[in-house]
Amino acid sequence: MTKVSMVVNGKTVSGEVEGRTLLVQFLRDGLGLTGTHVGCDTSQCGACTVHVDGQAVKSCTVFALDVAGAQVRTIEGMANPDGSLSTLQQAFQDHHGLQCGFCTPGMVMASAALLAENPTPTEAEVRHHLEGNLCRCTGYHNIVKAVLAASGQDVSAPLAAE
């Protein structure tokens, strides 16, 4: 076991991990941050997406030791300081961008990373960016709509295909 420290959601944390302990295991089991989910074992589904130093990372693909000293942000750190939902989180609720909620933390983290990089993405850009995050409930319709809305774009008219 090795000691690892990092900053998670603004707080310095540390814990004992094995070399093989994944970041997602450290977050869930070590820190009790169970908002980050595990939906597969091949880094395909994106339910475990978190931010490491501002980049969206699938936390099942990195070892906890690999992010020693890094700034990590999880879904638990996404709300506004007063506890209210952030613009992006609120857009997911307003546009019914979630159903069972299991992929949602990963979707929010991946979408937040997109918007940080590209503040007004097109529909195609949103769909392409979320290609690494699987959702089985929504058919993606309302997720894409929520991300476009969070970017300040008008989604009040019926969204046309193509």
Place this chain on the structure above:
Amino acid sequence: MPKDGIGASTKRREDLRFLTGKGRYTDDINIRGQAYAHFIRSDVAHGRIVSIDTAAAEAMPGVLRIFTAADFAGVGGLPCGWQVTDRHGKPMLEPKHPVLADGKVRHVGDPIAAVVAETYEQARDAAEAVVIEIEELPAVVDMKAALQPGSPLVHDEIGSNLCYDWGFVEENRAAVDEAFARAAHVTTLDLVNNRLVANPMEPRVAVGDFEAHNDQHTLYTTSQNPHVIRLLMGAFVLGIPEHKLRVVAPDVGGGFGSKIYHYAEEAFVTFAAKQLKRPVKWTSSRSEAFMSDAHGRDHVTRIELALDADNNFTALRCLTHANMGAYLSTFAPCIPTWLHGTLLAGNYRTPLIYTNVKAVFTNTVPVDAYRGAGRPEATFQLERVVDKAARELGVDPVELRRQNFIRPDQFPYQTPVAVVYDTGNYHATMDKLLEISDYAGFAARAAESQARGKLRGFGVAHYIEACGIAPSNLVGQLGARAGLYESATVRVNATGSITVMTGSHSHGQGHETTFAQVVAEMIGCDASQVEIVHGDTANTPMGMGTYGSRSLAVGGSALVKATNKIINKAKKIAAHLLEAAPEDIELKDGKFTVAGTDKSKSWVDITLAAYVPHNYPLAEMEPGLEETAFYDPSNFTYPSGAYGCEVEVDPETGKVTILSFTAADDFGNIVNPMIVEGQVQGGLAQGIGQALLESAAYDESGQLLTGSFMDYAMPRADDVPFFQVDHSSCTPCTHNPLGVKGCGEAGAIGSPPAVVNAVIDALHRAGMTHVTHIDMPLTPSRVWAAMNA
């Protein structure tokens, strides 16, 4: 009307916890002192277990115990909840389904042993050291091969791989044959309904806990129906009476049918927790899910449609081979029979129908209900053969459908396959589809595609489904070993707020929001005053759970019944306080008024009086304001809809792109339009997934070739367009109090034939009339091969 009553697109209250990482899914539950289970699963499809040597593994760090079939000698097998009787009056063959493989393994993924250790890693490490010798036997994967003489037997003791040979309607068989002999035209189509994996994003998890001092078991599990699991596991597997067994299904991350069933791992952790006097947790990996969650579909069908000289449908005849997999999953036998054969009339007046279904055991993962369950298979074959008939006859597929639709004035309509449709208007949904999908403008769009070298096609499909399962006395006659009612307890608290305990279960459907809207509408209060409790057998009435688009139609009806009981009692209390007759009391906007007067009492006046009964008719009525109702439906509900898909096919590569998808549904009345639309959109993506991407594939030796998300193509955000979803056509259900029909499965039922019809349309418009069918999924290689055949 309260602002969050029936008909409002109320935002979901459950979202707040899911959006902030505060959901409580089963894998988030960790009980002090818990141990971890890891299953060792068969890596061959069929074999005899020669030996299991656990000695070295038992000595490894942290190992608490290694379980094999021998440990389950005194334990029952996993039960099947539906017995189908075959066309000769014989009950289906029902092989044993042990918790851990006993003597033989029968599919890749069949659990052989389980290691329980202090940590998850220790359990996995020790599993590597368990030495299992298996004498591999020839496996059978193909259903028709499994029925040939000399085929390997999946279950030696039952002597056949034919689970049942079902005919429906058996008495119509000769008449159907005669109609075919007389037909002016017969269209025949052979097709495959591809095997799918439900793949809810949350893998299955089970945590067993045991309190020795009071002999109390608790199972936390990813289930759509905790009461059903308690009954099945308690009564049939482990012999635990209900009062000593609590089953909790907390937040559940999607189900789509795959979390209905009672699985071996649930029984295992419950059993092991008592043996070890420790909580035991198992979390499925996705790879395990692929080889242990029940799969869906997997039918091979020949369908024939007979028409007269005027293009009226005169008879339908089908032969389906339905894969059961290696064991009977909980409700497997009813899917290709009663949830499939009874829907073969579709939306049409076809007077004579006969279907023969042969259910077959193979060395593959068990197959059971997946979103739609039998109804997508019925719809797909019907809507494909109708489309093929239209092309053969040179008539418009839309017009051929319209001509044969049940007319609006014919409801209630008795089909020749037992069911009675109460309401519907298929002409209206078809008209709506053509309007909102701009069918009239298709030719111009096709020309534009052609100018770019692409082939454009438009496909339609019209579906019917039977939801709201089901009248218990009817399904009992059909072989169900369970009732299919639903329950609700409405507890009005002393200060007026309301707690509802439902036997239904939400795993994405939004019950916590919509059920509160129903109560708020009836009482005239704000929905925020109503809390919905579900998922725990300890605090909800016995209920059958959520599947088959039944929650609102059956569970919602129970809720209405219980709330009506509350209102009736509250009116009596109000009558006492207002010194009036109960029949003169009106409830409006949460206030009780004596009709025609200004005398009134508030809701809270009444609820306080019920619990502080100082001025209360105690001689006539009990104090308190809490009522329970069970609702058993008198019929199924029959949602229907017209779906249209517009595709572009790349003639160079065979790649299909969905340009638009339009759904015009009739769900009857609607409580929350936003949630209904979300259900349809999700179903559409699953149906498009089936049509273009998904397939659970086995090789000849029974190895699962698509065992992870690397190989099994799930629909992703860039595989689907924005959908156009309409539910303005409305013929309310006539036999439930809300007039609702159910919307959960429609998208997955109606979309696969619309997609395939669109691709065939594109090819035909380009002159490739030799392509009459392509089996799903319509991958570029399949489409290219068909084009170039």
